[in-house]
Amino acid sequence: MDELIRKRQNPTHQMTEKGRAIEEESFRIVDEEAGPHGFSELEWPIVRRMIHATADFEYKTLTRFSPQAVEAGLEALKQGARILVDARMIACGLNPERLALFGNEVVELLAHPEVVARAQATGGTRAEAAVAYAEEKGLLEGAIVGVGNAPTFLLALARAVERGARPALVLGMPVGFVNVVEAKRALMALPVPWIVTEGRKGGSTLVVAALHALLRLAADGGVDTSRAHRR
Template identity: 90%
Template sequence: MDDLIRKRRNPAHQMTAKGRAIEEESFRIVDEEAGPHGFSELEWPVVRRMIHATADFEYKEITRFRPGAVEAGLRALMAGARILVDARMIACGLNPERLRLFGNEVVELLSHPEVVARAQATGGTRAEAAVAYAEEKGLLEGAIVGVGNAPTFLLALVEAIGRGARPALVLGMPVGFVNVLEAKQALMAAPVPWIVTLGRKGGSTLVVAALHALLRLAADGGVDTSRAFREG
């Protein structure tokens, strides 16, 4: 009973009993309809929440993890790592109470005056300029980087990694048609932990879902408690 009370007060879980019941029933349905899979106990909660957020079971087939990526992300979150994102939609979608659990700051730079000025001066994209600014300011080091919108952001990030930048985890999930496949392939060859959605699919919603899954895992000590909650 004490464990259930603790979970109910945990900001990584739904606030109300009805909200928790709906979410956990949704997870049960996803588990049932998804069927067998080859993901680890830490990877599946991330994929499951991505499916939950989109009602798209194809993410079971197209989501890839570098070995140890979830563990790296959990360590970073629990150490208070910043979360650098390529779109305001991601920043707006993240739950503030969950971010406060470990003091994770969300940084979105595309509207930063220096980034805008750099993009205008170079003729490049704001996404490219944002990565260059983040690299110069040391914001990439040890950060969790979520890319759900701009392939140019991800390509620029991989170039920065090639120069020695070391984010703790990269969520490479840009959506679109131009440079999307190339950006994801480049990330999968980079020497950093990553989670990728293959092909053209992705988006800010997927990054938010993955981050919320990681935050819940971190809050629960790295253990997926949804099954225990349902059985309790």
């Protein structure tokens, strides 16, 4: 009963009993159909939610974690780290009540006047200009960076890290055809924690799913509390 009350009060869980039952059953189905895997107890809840969000079991084989990536993300969230994203879709998809648990601010810069002006002046993409602006303002330091749309954002971020920027965690999940694979490989060679979807597949939906999974783990003390996991 205490666990049920806690879940009702915890915004990372569904608000109603019926909603929780549907989510738990969805997770159970994913666990059953996914079968054995090599992910850790902290990694699997993230991959499972990504599969849950897309109904695509290929993410079981495409998702990669650097050592201690989840732990780094959880610690950053609990310390109130900002979440810097490459697309408004990610910002819109994140639940405000869940973000409020630890006071995590979501920052999306593509429409910022200085970013737009920089892109127009240089002829580059707004994504590249957004990373340059974030680096200059110190917004990358200790941040969780979510990239679900623009490989140019991820490539620019990789160059910023090579210059010394140190985000707490990078979710490298852009989708597309041009420079997508190269951008993800560049990230995986860097000395920062990362979670990546290999190949061309990815998207803002996956970043939102991964962040919600991280927020739930952080709120639950780093433990997968779903009934599906315990069965």
